[in-house]
Amino acid sequence: MGEVTNIMALENLQVHFPGRGGMLSNLFGRPAAHVRAIDGVDLTVRRGEIVAVVGESGSGKSTVGRVITKLVPPTGGKLVFDGKDMTSVEGSALRPYRRRVQMIFQDAYQALNPRHTIFDIVAEGVRSLHLVSGHEAIMQRVAKSLVAAGLNPPQDFFARFPHELSGGQRQRVVIAGALAVEPELIVADEPVSMLDVSIRAQILQVLMDLRTQRNMALLFITHDLPVAWSIADRIAVMYLGRIVEIGSVDDITFNPKHPYTVALRDATPKVRPMINADPLPGLNGEVPSAARIPTGCRFHPRCPLAMDRCRQEEPPVVDVDSHHQSACWLAGTSQHS
Amino acid sequence: MNAPQTPGQPLLEVVDLAVDYQSKSISLPGIRDVSFELRAGEAVALVGESGSGKTTTAMAVAGLLSPNAAVTAGGVRYRGRRLPIDDDDAMRPHRWNDLSVVFQGAMNALNPVQRVSKQIAEPCILKLGMARDEAMARARELLELVGISSERGAAFPHELSGGMRQRVMIAMALACNPSVVIGDEPTTALDVITQAQILKLLTKLRKELNLALILITHDLSVVAESCDRVMIMYAGRIIEDGTVAGIFNNPKHPYTKLLIDSIPDPSTGKRISQPIPGDPPTLQNRLSGCAFRSRCPSAMNICALDLPELGAHEQGRVACHLYPAAAESTRFPSNG
Numbered sequence: 001m002g003e004v005t006n007i008m009a010l011e012n013l014q015v016h017f018p019g020r021g022g023m024l025s026n027l028f029g030r031p032a033a034h035v036r037a038i039d040g041v042d043l044t045v046r047r048g049e050i051v052a053v054v055g056e057s058g059s060g061k062s063t064v065g066r067v068i069t070k071l072v073p074p075t076g077g078k079l080v081f082d083g084k085d086m087t088s089v090e091g092s093a094l095r096p097y098r099r100r101v102q103m104i105f106q107d108a109y110q111a112l113n114p115r116h117t118i119f120d121i122v123a124e125g126v127r128s129l130h131l132v133s134g135h136e137a138i139m140q141r142v143a144k145s146l147v148a149a150g151l152n153p154p155q156d157f158f159a160r161f162p163h164e165l166s167g168g169q170r171q172r173v174v175i176a177g178a179l180a181v182e183p184e185l186i187v188a189d190e191p192v193s194m195l196d197v198s199i200r201a202q203i204l205q206v207l208m209d210l211r212t213q214r215n216m217a218l219l220f221i222t223h224d225l226p227v228a229w230s231i232a233d234r235i236a237v238m239y240l241g242r243i244v245e246i247g248s249v250d251d252i253t254f255n256p257k258h259p260y261t262v263a264l265r266d267a268t269p270k271v272r273p274m275i276n277a278d279p280l281p282g283l284n285g286e287v288p289s290a291a292r293i294p295t296g297c298r299f300h301p302r303c304p305l306a307m308d309r310c311r312q313e314e315p316p317v318v319d320v321d322s323h324h325q326s327a328c329w330l331a332g333t334s335q336h337s
Numbered sequence: 338m339n340a341p342q343t344p345g346q347p348l349l350e351v352v353d354l355a356v357d358y359q360s361k362s363i364s365l366p367g368i369r370d371v372s373f374e375l376r377a378g379e380a381v382a383l384v385g386e387s388g389s390g391k392t393t394t395a396m397a398v399a400g401l402l403s404p405n406a407a408v409t410a411g412g413v414r415y416r417g418r419r420l421p422i423d424d425d426d427a428m429r430p431h432r433w434n435d436l437s438v439v440f441q442g443a444m445n446a447l448n449p450v451q452r453v454s455k456q457i458a459e460p461c462i463l464k465l466g467m468a469r470d471e472a473m474a475r476a477r478e479l480l481e482l483v484g485i486s487s488e489r490g491a492a493f494p495h496e497l498s499g500g501m502r503q504r505v506m507i508a509m510a511l512a513c514n515p516s517v518v519i520g521d522e523p524t525t526a527l528d529v530i531t532q533a534q535i536l537k538l539l540t541k542l543r544k545e546l547n548l549a550l551i552l553i554t555h556d557l558s559v560v561a562e563s564c565d566r567v568m569i570m571y572a573g574r575i576i577e578d579g580t581v582a583g584i585f586n587n588p589k590h591p592y593t594k595l596l597i598d599s600i601p602d603p604s605t606g607k608r609i610s611q612p613i614p615g616d617p618p619t620l621q622n623r624l625s626g627c628a629f630r631s632r633c634p635s636a637m638n639i640c641a642l643d644l645p646e647l648g649a650h651e652q653g654r655v656a657c658h659l660y661p662a663a664a665e666s667t668r669f670p671s672n673g
Contacts, residue, residue, distance in 0.1 A: 056528035166616040167387075196386040197555060198632075201599045201612035208609070223529055230601035230608040253603045267533035269558040271585055271602050282537065283530050286498045 006044045007082060007185050007217045008068060008101075013041040014076030015063050019291060033291035037063045039241035040077070042317075045185065048215040050208070052228035052249075054264070055238035058287040061221045064238070065187040068219065069103040070094060082184075099129050102178035106190040108170035112162040118173055119158040122146060125181040141180055148213075149176035150206050168199035175206060185217045186210070192227070204231050225268050229253045234323075237261045240298045241290055243317075247324030257326040259303050297329070305330060346417060347374035348549050349398070349436075349517055353411035356390075356397050358620060360405070365620040367393045367406060368573045370647070377516060380543055380550040382560035384596075385570035386617040391553050394570070395519045398551070399438050400428035415517075433464045436517035437510040439503075441525055446506060447494040453505045454480065454490025460512040479508040484538060500531035507538065511546070518543075519551045524559060536563045558600050561585060569593050572618050572628030579653030589655040589663075592629050627658065635659060 015038040038060045045051045055061040066072040067079060070086070079087045086097060102125075105111045112121055122142045126132060132141055146154035149172040162170055171191060178186055188207065192200040208231055210216045222228050228235050228249065235252040237245045237260065245258040256262045263283045283302045288294060294301050300310040307329065315329045351374070356367040368390035375381055385391040396402050398413055400422040413420040415435060421427035440446045448456055457479055458472035467475060477487035483504040494502055503523060510518050520539065524532040540563050543550050552564055560567055560581065567584045569577040569592065577590040588594045598610040615632040618624065624631060630640040639658050647656040648663030655663050 056530060166619075168616050196617055197557065197596060197599055198386060198613040198617060201609050202614075204609050205612055225529075226601040226603055229603050264529060267530040269533070269536075269556070269562060270604065271558055271561050271597065271600055282533060286500055286531060287528075 005046045006080075007047045007049075008045045008219075009080040010041050010043045010064070010067070010077065011080065012077040013038055013043075013064070013067060013074050013079065015060075015067060015072060016075045035289075035291045036241050036293055037290050038067070038074070039290075039293065041238075041241070041243055043236055043243060043246075045217050045219055047184070047217055048211055049234070050211055050218040050220060050232045052220045052222055052232035052235045053238060054222055054225055054228050054235055054252075056223060056264075056287050058240070058290060059238040060241040060290070061238050062189055065103065065189050065219060065221050068185075069101055069187050070097065071103075095129065099125075099131065099181045100183055101185045101187065102181060102183040104171075104174055104178050104186060104188040104191045106194055108167065108174045108194070109162075111174050112170060114162055116161075117158065118146075118160050118162070118165075121162070121173060122176045122180050125177060129181060131181060142176075145176040145180040146173075148179055148206070148210065149173070150202065151176065166199075167195055168202060171195060171199075171203055172206065175203070179210070182214075183216065185219065187219045187221070189221045190223070191220075193222070193224070200227075207231065225253065225264055237264065240287060240293055242298065242327065244299065244328070245324075245326045247320065247326075251320070251324040255320075255324075257320050257324070257331040258299075258328045259305050259330070260299050261326075263302075263304075297327075348377045348379075348416060349375040350414040351375075351394075351398060351411070352414070354394065354397060354408065354413065355410035356393050356402065356406055357409045358406050360620075366573055366623065367620065368397070368570075371411070371575055372647075373568060373575065373578065375517065375549045375551065377549055378543065378547040379566065380540075380552060380564040381566045381568060382552045382554060382564040383568050383570060384554055384557050384560060386555055388572070388617055388619050389570040390573040391555075391570045392521060393573075395438075395521060395551055395553050397422060399436060399519055400425065400432065401438065433460045433513040433515060435515055436519065437513070437515045439506050439510045439518060439520045439523045441522040444494060444499075444502060447502060449494055452491050452493060453497070454487075457490070457505065457508050457512055460509065464513045475512070476508075479511060480505075482511070482542070483508045498531075499527055500534060503527065503531075503535055504538065507535075507542070511542065514546075515548070517549045517551070519553070521553045522555070523552070525554070525556070532559070539563060557596055569596070572623045573620075574628070574656065575647055575654070576629070576656045577654065578647070579655075583652040587652070589650070589653075589660060590629075590657045591633050591635050591659070595634075627656075 017035040017037060019033045041064060053061045053064055063072055067074050074087060078085055119142055122145055123138050126138055126141050132138055143154040146157055151157050151172050192203050207218060211218060220232055232249050235249050236243045239260050245261045252261060256265060285302050296312045297310040297315050300306040309329055315327050317325045317327045318331050320326055320331055352372050354371040355369050357364045358367050371394050383391040383394060397408055408423045413422050420431060454473060454476040457476035461467045461472035461475045476490060480487045480490050485501060485504055524535050527535060542548060554560060564581055566580055568575050571592055577593045588597055595613045601608055613632055618628055626642055627640040627645050630636040637658060645656045645658045647654050650663045
């Protein structure tokens, strides 16, 4: 795939935190291990593409989003945006980047300043980045963003405060704030998981419309495989700081090659039994700490198919086909799907 | 420990239950006309969005309403006898022994400075009058029952993962052999794989111990594999009640249909569908007539005028004017 079409690329990205134990460990002077939150991630997002990063808590999926939005500095590897290496760009040099990449957080209650009006919240980015000048122009930009986020008519919301809105409306305000600066990539970290079920579809629809209407790219971080399948073009499955499988939404959902992806799919509550599902036995235990990543394949202690080789050697990323990769020794041969 | 039950008699009967919330000087309707039965060993899900009354219903049944809430009508019978849900002292002998609750946030519900085995032993001492050694032995037995090796009982809550803590909560709830367990979003804070493990555990325990389970959740998809029956709540009322198969394959109420449609389902190729417009109502802004009418694609004139009654049909109950026959079947003197 051509380098030009990629809006964003992560190359062997690493985020290692120096060990910092809990309060009690610190109190008793126990040494703490190095936390490898992200441990070698390669990921690209093309212009206008929606990529979902799926994983459990502790998988590093949120840290990936925070590196891309420059909230967490990587300790290794590269962050490339529109062909330029952004890994060590900092301070005021980041200003143009902040306009082009925006983040939507999970908790709209906390993301909104309770003392600011909706107008000021949505206008904040436009003002601080000096994108347009003059009250009229700012107002137009704010109104347009509110409409795009599904808050209609926009004037009704200008003077209101976050506490006067419902949860769904607040998340729309967060989206409008991100849209107002007309970004090329939005990183959305679990943007619907705190919302009521009937509201989720509305918000997902807004995000999908942005791609169609503005050719905006979206990195969608979620724990919910069916939602990822529903909204995205590709899915990257993360486990303990690594992408263990990546492919088209249908590859990952209907033809997963990594036992972890299979387990994740099988654990997802189903409204109807999955066609062609040949479930592996359910996984035991839980995701280990990123401070104690197992040797060999990091999934082997929980993997129902683990072999001797998996305990010793980390499996390479192999091509299932040209658009589908899996980091499993069985990926080339495995028949479970 | 309880008297054997007459076959066919429901374990728990909730009859026309109403709860009001007191806010400053006004009182707001929490739930209205909530009626259902629960049989021994049966698992029923109470599904609804925030403000639907699902938690209020369950907390009222457990006699655990917050101080600003009060039961204003109806009541609950347990094994045919009135349960004193509005009297804290009279309710005490029933809690833990007859019905117990598994709460959502295990970290908040557990004592952070006490070893978990001691916390599990505590209800055995207080409610069953066991000696300390006996209670600790019971705690070890309960830990094994929920899939935690008994040595882990020496751990403090913060030393356990979220899934393990939730297992400890379940062990505590089972300590005094209750026949009804209420799970208040017991898997909501958990990861997908852990959630599946906990749901599997609840189903296993329910079958082994013949427990009746009331599962409160906002997530319709978790009930399909773990419950027998589903009750959908909206704006403080049960609007549909049916078997899991009935609700998922043949939903009647437009709200239930839209709710099921809003779950993406790869097995049928169904992605995000037509979203439900608007927001779920808060306690302050519930509509007269049918509360769902402003969001309902099938709303008619009558929906603004008349509250649809929860009437029976072949496979369950539904409260919607699209099914006049269902309402007719239960037309007995009822007002207010």
